[in-house]
Amino acid sequence: MNRLAKDCVLTINGGSSSIKYALYEIKDTLNQLLSGEMEDIGSGKAKLSFIHLKSGPKHHIDIPVADHTAAGNWLVDWLEKETEFIRVKAIGHRIVQGMEHTVPEKITEKLLKELKAISPYDPEHLPAEIKLIEVFRKHYPGIHQVACFDTSFHASMPDIAKLVPIPAKYRDKGVKRYGFHGLSYSYLMEEFERTAGAEKANGKIIIAHLGSGASLAAVKNGKSIETSMGFTPASGLTMSTRTGDLDPGVAWYLQKFEKLTPGQFNHLVNHESGLLGISETTADMQQLLQMQHEDKRAAKAVDFFCYQCIKWIGAFTAVLGGLDTLIFSGGIGEHAPEIRERICSGLQFLGIALDEKQNTNNDTVISTDASKVLVRVIKTNEELIIARLVCTTLNYNIKQ
Numbered sequence: 001m002n003r004l005a006k007d008c009v010l011t012i013n014g015g016s017s018s019i020k021y022a023l024y025e026i027k028d029t030l031n032q033l034l035s036g037e038m039e040d041i042g043s044g045k046a047k048l049s050f051i052h053l054k055s056g057p058k059h060h061i062d063i064p065v066a067d068h069t070a071a072g073n074w075l076v077d078w079l080e081k082e083t084e085f086i087r088v089k090a091i092g093h094r095i096v097q098g099m100e101h102t103v104p105e106k107i108t109e110k111l112l113k114e115l116k117a118i119s120p121y122d123p124e125h126l127p128a129e130i131k132l133i134e135v136f137r138k139h140y141p142g143i144h145q146v147a148c149f150d151t152s153f154h155a156s157m158p159d160i161a162k163l164v165p166i167p168a169k170y171r172d173k174g175v176k177r178y179g180f181h182g183l184s185y186s187y188l189m190e191e192f193e194r195t196a197g198a199e200k201a202n203g204k205i206i207i208a209h210l211g212s213g214a215s216l217a218a219v220k221n222g223k224s225i226e227t228s229m230g231f232t233p234a235s236g237l238t239m240s241t242r243t244g245d246l247d248p249g250v251a252w253y254l255q256k257f258e259k260l261t262p263g264q265f266n267h268l269v270n271h272e273s274g275l276l277g278i279s280e281t282t283a284d285m286q287q288l289l290q291m292q293h294e295d296k297r298a299a300k301a302v303d304f305f306c307y308q309c310i311k312w313i314g315a316f317t318a319v320l321g322g323l324d325t326l327i328f329s330g331g332i333g334e335h336a337p338e339i340r341e342r343i344c345s346g347l348q349f350l351g352i353a354l355d356e357k358q359n360t361n362n363d364t365v366i367s368t369d370a371s372k373v374l375v376r377v378i379k380t381n382e383e384l385i386i387a388r389l390v391c392t393t394l395n396y397n398i399k400q
Contacts, residue, residue, distance in 0.1 A: 008084055011383045015125065022383035034050065046062070094148055097118060148385075153181075179224065181215045189219065202221050226319045302342075
């Protein structure tokens with residue numbers, strides 16, 4: 001496909017209450033020009049943080065939006081004021097649940113209809129993501145849009161890892177373990193191979209994507225073979241406000257005896273639980289670390305998170321049949337040396353040894369030379385991997 005050197009691709013990463021965006025200039029490589037994040041959509045206190053990469057500091061403003069449709073329309077008006085926006089030739093969307101879609105696809109009416117049909121499988125994300133697609137289609141029907149699926153990275157998992165042990169009549173309707181954070185894992189594996197080489201990237205690897213949403217993936221020969229999130233992003237490792245794995249009997253008890261409706265239960269496990277539910281004060285790990293010495297509930301939340309990580313990493317090491325590399329990423333994984341140290345201290349039986357100074361400095365490699373497992377910190381970049389996938393899908397020639 002022929003294109004001008006100054007064409008741009010816009011990436012949209014829609015969450016349940018947030019929208020991240022970034023604009024990249026398409027040259028031989030992708031050159032990021034600006035980025036931003038709309039947060040707390042639907043709370044009545046929505047705000048936008050944005051930055052122009054070449055021209056200055058991050059700015060913050062309050063924005064009057066009530067839902068994702070209003071947020072999408074507001075974002076379009078905002079972006080149209082940016083001089084670079086006129087050069088946008090394609091838009092890439094992160095789509096959390098793709099079910100049987102395993103590669104990025106141009107968004108057509110048929111695909112949009114399919115996404116609407118599978119929305120019940122991810123009511124926390126898909127409806128909002130669909131609204132954003134429709135907003136941009138309405139304003140810019142001539143611009144190509146591409147869906148990049150978070151679940152596609154885990155399509156390589158063996159069938160036994162995807163199995164949910166319930167009757168076949170439900171499994172036949174698509175109830176299985178899908179796994180998420182796949183765009184982040186794709187980027188991290190590309191970056192790991194770029195910096196460490198193909199031999200290490202084909203080893204036995206555990207990636208800990210630890211942020212407000214948190215999961216782990218076991219990767220062997222460059223392919224996902226197991227991950228902590230399953231049918232929905234609420235499962236697996238305990239997160240900021242999500243429970244992680246939960247005894248199904250808890251759902252039955254709360255709905256029968258505490259009279260929670262299915263909607264109330266869904267809100268509880270996604271928005272009122274996890275670190276917030278344990279601490280009863282905050283879901284923010286940095287705040288919990290500051291509070292832990294004076295607040296027993298904060299200390300318990302931190303302890304539980306580290307315990308869960310140790311347990312999952314131990315289990316995944318068994319699945320892999322050993323461990324060559326442990327990679328930390330995400331907001332917590334990249335910026336919380338104490339959490340990394342506490343997790344790795346619980347894994348000393350694997351021969352993991354951290355360099356205290358390198359860990360404190362958030363260096364790329366934080367293990368000692370004597371460590372039997374290489375431990376690295378890699379900053380993830382979902383927006384960049386979306387932009388790359390858009391260019392690949394639309395046959396734009398760039399260097400990765």
